[in-house]
Structures are given as C-alpha cells and as structure tokens.
Amino acid sequence: MSTNESILEVTDLRTSFFTEGGEVKAVDGVTFDVPAGKTLGIVGESGSGKSITAMSILQLISHPGKIKGGEIKFRGKNLLDLSEKEMRKIRGNQISMIFQEPMTSLNPTYTVGQQIRESYKIHQGLGKKEGSKRAIEMLKLVGIPSPEKRLDQYPFELSGGMRQRVMIAMALACKPDLLIADEPTTALDVTIQAQILELIKELQDELGMSVVMITHDLGVVAETCDYVAVMYCGKVVEYADVRTLFKNPRHPYTVGLLKSLPRSDRDQEELTPIKGTVPSPDEMPVGCRFAPRCPFATNLCHEKLPSLDDVGDGEQIRCWIYTDEWNGDPGVKVYEPERTTEG
Amino acid sequence: MTTYIIRRLFQLIPVLFGVTLLVFLLMHLTPGNPAQLIAGETASQSTIERIEVSMGLNDPLPVQYVNFVTDVAQLDFGYSYRNNTPVFEEIKPRFWITMELAIYSTILSIFIGLIAGIVSAVRQYSVRDVTIMIIALFGMSMPNFWLGLMLMNWFSIQLGWFPPTGWGSAGQVVLPVITLGTAGAAVIARMTRSSMLDVISQDYIRTARAKGVHEQIVIYRHALKNALIPVVTVVGLQFGTLLAGTVLTETVFSINGLGRLVIDSIMARDFPVVQACILIISVIFVVVNLIVDISYTLLNKRIDMD
Numbered sequence: 001m002s003t004n005e006s007i008l009e010v011t012d013l014r015t016s017f018f019t020e021g022g023e024v025k026a027v028d029g030v031t032f033d034v035p036a037g038k039t040l041g042i043v044g045e046s047g048s049g050k051s052i053t054a055m056s057i058l059q060l061i062s063h064p065g066k067i068k069g070g071e072i073k074f075r076g077k078n079l080l081d082l083s084e085k086e087m088r089k090i091r092g093n094q095i096s097m098i099f100q101e102p103m104t105s106l107n108p109t110y111t112v113g114q115q116i117r118e119s120y121k122i123h124q125g126l127g128k129k130e131g132s133k134r135a136i137e138m139l140k141l142v143g144i145p146s147p148e149k150r151l152d153q154y155p156f157e158l159s160g161g162m163r164q165r166v167m168i169a170m171a172l173a174c175k176p177d178l179l180i181a182d183e184p185t186t187a188l189d190v191t192i193q194a195q196i197l198e199l200i201k202e203l204q205d206e207l208g209m210s211v212v213m214i215t216h217d218l219g220v221v222a223e224t225c226d227y228v229a230v231m232y233c234g235k236v237v238e239y240a241d242v243r244t245l246f247k248n249p250r251h252p253y254t255v256g257l258l259k260s261l262p263r264s265d266r267d268q269e270e271l272t273p274i275k276g277t278v279p280s281p282d283e284m285p286v287g288c289r290f291a292p293r294c295p296f297a298t299n300l301c302h303e304k305l306p307s308l309d310d311v312g313d314g315e316q317i318r319c320w321i322y323t324d325e326w327n328g329d330p331g332v333k334v335y336e337p338e339r340t341t342e343g
Numbered sequence: 344m345t346t347y348i349i350r351r352l353f354q355l356i357p358v359l360f361g362v363t364l365l366v367f368l369l370m371h372l373t374p375g376n377p378a379q380l381i382a383g384e385t386a387s388q389s390t391i392e393r394i395e396v397s398m399g400l401n402d403p404l405p406v407q408y409v410n411f412v413t414d415v416a417q418l419d420f421g422y423s424y425r426n427n428t429p430v431f432e433e434i435k436p437r438f439w440i441t442m443e444l445a446i447y448s449t450i451l452s453i454f455i456g457l458i459a460g461i462v463s464a465v466r467q468y469s470v471r472d473v474t475i476m477i478i479a480l481f482g483m484s485m486p487n488f489w490l491g492l493m494l495m496n497w498f499s500i501q502l503g504w505f506p507p508t509g510w511g512s513a514g515q516v517v518l519p520v521i522t523l524g525t526a527g528a529a530v531i532a533r534m535t536r537s538s539m540l541d542v543i544s545q546d547y548i549r550t551a552r553a554k555g556v557h558e559q560i561v562i563y564r565h566a567l568k569n570a571l572i573p574v575v576t577v578v579g580l581q582f583g584t585l586l587a588g589t590v591l592t593e594t595v596f597s598i599n600g601l602g603r604l605v606i607d608s609i610m611a612r613d614f615p616v617v618q619a620c621i622l623i624i625s626v627i628f629v630v631v632n633l634i635v636d637i638s639y640t641l642l643n644k645r646i647d648m649d
C-alpha cells in the first residue's frame with residue numbers, strides 16, 4: 001500500500017510499561033496501514049495490546065508506560081515527531097477515540113453539554129451559544145432523543161447506551177479524519193450494539209472518515225471492517241482484507257481465533273478455544289510468540305521469531321510456514337478447507 | 344436542593360438536643376454543689392439553700408433542663424460564678440477572636456494543603472512529591488503546643504520578627520495561625536494527593552486528554568473537581584480538630600479566646616462559662632459540618648438529594 005492512499009501507517013510501534021517486575025512489552029513492533037476512508041479491524045485475545053496500540057497512536061500512554069520507538073505516520077507526518085502542543089491539536093480534532101468503557105468515560109461532575117462544548121471551544125474557539133447549537137446537532141446525529149434536554153444532564157442520568165452515544169457525539173464533534181473505536185459496544189446489550197455500529201458506519205459514509213475498529217467480535221469485523229490486523233502478544237501476526245481473512249486465514253493463530261471467538265452475526269457450531277494460555281510478560285517465548293500453543297510449531301518456530309512478510313495481495317503474515325525456511329510438514333499451508341465456503 | 348437543605352436543618356434538632364443534654368448533665372453530674380461555689384467556702388447552710396432556690400436547683404431535673412434550653416435559646420447563659428457578669432458578655436469578644444483564629448487557620452490549611460497535594464500527585468514519586476509528603480508527615484505528627492513554642496522561640500525570641508503573644512495586629516496573627524493550621528494542611532495535603540492520584544487514573548481523565556484538552560486544564564478542571572469531593576469531608580472533620588487545637592494554641596500564645604477561657608474557667612470551676620463555651624463550640628462544629636455537607640452535594644451531583 002503506498003503512502004497516498006493510507007491515512008495512517010504504523011510501523012514497528014513499540015510501547016512498554018516499566019513496572020516493578022520489569023519491562024512489559026505491551027506493544028512490540030506493531031505494523032499496519034489504515035487505508036483512507038476504510039475501516040481497519042484489530043482483533044486478538046485480551047491482553048494482546050490492542051488498546052495500548054490505540055492509545056499509543058494518540059500518545060495517551062501515561063506513567064509507567066512509554067512509547068519506545070517506531071513510526072506513526074498520519075497523513076504522511078510522523079506523530080511521534082510532533083510536540084505535545086501539536087499533538088493536542090490532533091487529538092479530538094483530526095483523530096478521535098471512543099473508549100471501551102462508556103459507563104466511566106464521561107466526567108461525572110460536568111454536564112453532557114459542557115463536555116461536548118469543550119471540544120468546540122478547544123479546536124474551533126466556539127463560545128457557549130454556538131457550541132451548544134453544534135452539540136445539539138451532534139446529539140441529534142447520534143440518535144439521542146430530545147437533545148436540548150440532554151445538554152444539561154449529568155452522565156449518571158443517562159443509560160449506558162446513551163452515554164456511549166454521547167461519547168461518539170463528542171468524538172465526532174470536530175469531524176475527525178480518523179476515528180479509533182476501542183470495543184465501542186462490548187459493554188452494551190445486543191440491540192444497542194447493532195445500533196451503535198450502524199451509527200458509526202453511517203457517520204463514516206457521511207463524513208468520509210477512516211476507522212480503526214478494535215473488537216473481540218468477529219461478527220463486528222465481518223460487518224464493519226474492510227481490513228483486519230490480528231494481534232498476538234503485542235505483535236501483528238496477520239494483516240489481510242476482510243474477505244481473505246475469513247475465507248483463507250493463514251496464520252495458525254488466526255485460524256484458532258476464528259474457531260474460538262463468537263460471531264454475533266451468525267449461528268456457529270461449537271466454539272473451540274485455542275489450547276494453552278497467553279504467555280505472561282516474564283515468560284515470553286524467544287521465538288514465535290504463538291509457538292507454544294501452535295499445533296504445527298517446529299524447532300525453528302521455538303527458536304527464531306518470524307518477521308511480518310508480504311505474501312502478495314497486500315496480505316502480511318508473521319509465520320515460518322509461509323517462508324522458504326519452513327522445514328515442517330509442507331501440507332499445513334492449506335487450512336480448514338470448509339472455511340472457503342464461508343465469508 | 345432547597346428541600347435538601349431544609350431536611351438537613353431538621354436533622355439538626357436531635358443533634359442539638361443531644362449536645363444541650365450532654366452539656367446540661369455535665370454540670371449536674373460533676374461533684375460539688377454550685378450554690379456552695381457561689382456562696383463560698385464559709386457560707387452558712389441557709390445562704391446556700393436560698394441560692395439553691397433562686398437558681399431552681401431543687402426543681403426536678405427535666406424542668407431544670409427545659410429552663411436551661413429556654414435560656415440558652417435566648418443567649419442567656421446565666422452569670423459567671425467568678426465575676427458575676429452575664430456569661431454571654433464574657434464570651435462575646437473572645438468568641439470572635441477564636442473564630443478569627445479558626446477561620447484564618449482553616450483557610451491557611453486548605454490553601455497550603457490543596458496546593459501541596461496537587462503538586463505531589465501530579466509528579467507522583469518525584470523528589471518534590473516525596474519531600475512534600477515527608478514534611479506533611481511531620482506536620483501531622485507534631486504536637487500543636489510544641490510547634491507553637493518552637494515557632495515562638497525562633498521567630499519571636501531569636502529573630503524578633505513577630506510578637507510572641509497576644510492577638511489583634513497582623514504580626515500577632517502569623518504564628519498562632521501557622522501553629523493551628525499546620526496539622527490541617529498536612530492532613531488535607533495527604534488526602535488531596537491520594538484523591539488526585541485516584542482520579543487521574545480514571546477513564547474520564549483519559550477521555551479529556553483524548554479530546555485535546557491542555558494538561559493544565561485536565562488537572563485543574565477535570566480532575567480537581569472530582570478529587571475535591573472527599574477532601575471537602577476531611578476539611579469538615581479537620582475543623583473539629585482545629586477547634587480543639589485552639590485551646591492549646593491560645594494558651595501558648597496567651598490569646599484571650601474561647602479556648603483559654605475554657606481552661607481558666609475549668610480551673611476556677613466557673614461552670615456556667617464552661618458550659619456556654621462547650622455549647623457554642625459544639626454548635627459551631629455542627630454548623631460547619633452542615634455547610635460541608637451542603638457543598639459536598641453541590642460538588643457531587645451523584646448524591647441522591649431526596
């Protein structure tokens with residue numbers, strides 16, 4: 001993918017937490033592109049570094065975390081080279097974020113109106129009157145009934161679904177070019193989930209934004225994403241367009257994930273969890289991070305970390321199976337033939 | 344909100360009942376006959392009896408209590424045994440001195456405590472943070488009278504910057520207010536710090552940062568307003584400790600306030616004065632806590648006010 005069609009290019013991003021127990025490499029060399037106007041899904045088990053990746057993009061990592069290196073190119077400019085002041089102009093203005101926890105992500109001591117107006121004040125210098133007008137428009141846009149009344153309400157007066165809508169209204173207030181949605185619906189019930197996702201999609205079409213959608217739910221991926229990055233232990237292990245990923249998953253972890261994660265959009269045969277558990281930071285394998293749980297792992301996998309390589313059609317895989325060095329069973333390259341009927 | 348305040352005012356009734364009853368019993372349960380005290384050691388039995396009748400000391404206790412409360416409600420606290428002057432007149436000038444001392448000290452402790460707490464929290468575990476917290480620990484554990492004596496020794500006697508005793512001039516105010524305000528400042532600083540640290544790691548602070556809010560505004564608007572909620576309660580409780588501290592501070596600096604009056608009156612067994620002082624100090628404490636509770640609800644919209 002070349003620069004001019006990607007709005008965001010993340011290259012070898014590394015973010016660590018320096019805890020008493022040592023360095024925790026939460027994001028360990030993440031690379032992916034977000035094509036302009038498209039939606040990239042980031043999937044992976046809990047703790048794989050999805051949220052930390054998202055927060056690193058906006059440089060919202062606080063002590064004891066630190067972005068150690070890499071590049072985050074937004075519209076061709078490396079965000080990591082910007083000053084804090086320049087970064088503030090981007091946050092909430094060109095790149096916005098919706099967080100995982102709608103119940104706690106709004107300030108309990110300020111009204112909905114005050115919190116939305118703040119964005120307009122910071123980025124567009126609007127006063128209370130004009131800000132309120134825009135805030136009402138925004139609340140209407142995200143489908144909140146009687147928005148004039150909501151302006152003076154406090155978050156505790158709203159339901160979880162309403163709060164998440166307020167969050168979205170706030171995130172979209174300044175019409176960002178890129179929206180990062182970190183599991184925007186996990187805390188909500190199913191019908192509201194569908195409404196919120198539909199809403200994000202509509203707004204995306206209307207405003208022409210690009211979206212990074214972080215989720216656990218493959219149904220959400222299938223319905224909303226154009227591209228998918230699969231993360232494991234702070235690394236991207238597979239990057240592909242959504243059709244390819246569902247039709248022809250290649251990384252053994254992706255295959256396992258497809259079989260183990262729920263899909264809200266269709267009935268599934270039984271879910272089969274991936275064997276074993278995510279390694280803890282202090283016993284991270286030296287080779288492929290997935291090797292201890294991988295049914296095909298060879299000595300090579302246990303000893304050396306594979307790189308994230310292009311395998312054609314814009315698809316990238318981090319797995320020895322798809323390299324010339326592979327000395328295991330050559331037959332493993334073809335997985336799950338029945339999957340080809342899906343997707 | 345108005346209904347909430349009215350409801351809180353009604354809740355004061357049982358509290359005031361308790362306070363007046365305790366103060367009343369205090370007088371009647373202490374050994375010694377008041378009539379004897381007034382009349383003096385050598386008075387005859389008939390004089391004592393006459394005084395007892397005139398003071399209503401032979402009425403049943405409940406009647407005496409009702410009379411007591413009725414008098415108190417009219418600010419009639421009886422006559423001082425010592426000077427035979429109305430207790431209220433005795434107390435009035437001293438009351439304002441103590442209020443000044445308490446209010447200045449509270450303002451000082453809130454001001455210093457908040458700033459120190461915020462500065463500490465913003466840079467957790469920095470040299471600045473650790474230094475402030477060590478000082479706060481000292482401030483909390485230092486006995487009031489000792490701090491007062493030390494300050495007096497250095498700044499009045501050695502350096503001669505401030506007068507060592509009295510109350511009224513600007514210079515006389517400085518040392519007593521520092522003496523009385525230090526412990527409160529330390530407690531408020533520690534509370535503010537821990538409350539700020541708790542709030543700073545909340546999701547809505549991250550939301551504010553993600554909106555592009557300047558870090559200064561994140562701290563002073565988004566975080567502080569939430570962090571203040573528990574601090575307000577501490578300020579209220581601290582005020583009680585501070586009132587108790589006036590007794591020692593006034594004694595050390597020879598200030599003619601309520602605290603010193605209490606001590607002097609206890610020494611002289613001048614019960615009406617002691618009674619009135621305790622009553623007034625209790626009522627101040629109750630009222631301050633009412634104010635604290637109301638500001639708490641104003642700050643914290645989540646409290647159910649009905």
Ligand SMILES: Nc1ncnc2c1ncn2[C@@H]1O[C@H](COP(=O)(O)OP(=O)(O)OP(=O)(O)O)[C@@H](O)[C@H]1O
Nearest residue numbers: 017019024026045046047048049050051052053064
């Ligand atoms: N404050 C922190 N201190 C230490 N380690 C942290 C901290 N925050 C995150 N981590 C580490 O970073 C890793 C990745 O966390 P992250 O929140 O990005 O996971 P995630 O993929 O978003 O998971 P989930 O699906 O549960 O949201 C975690 O496993 C954790 O070990």
Ligand SMILES: [Mg+2]
Nearest residue numbers: 050051052100
């Ligand atoms: Mg997460």
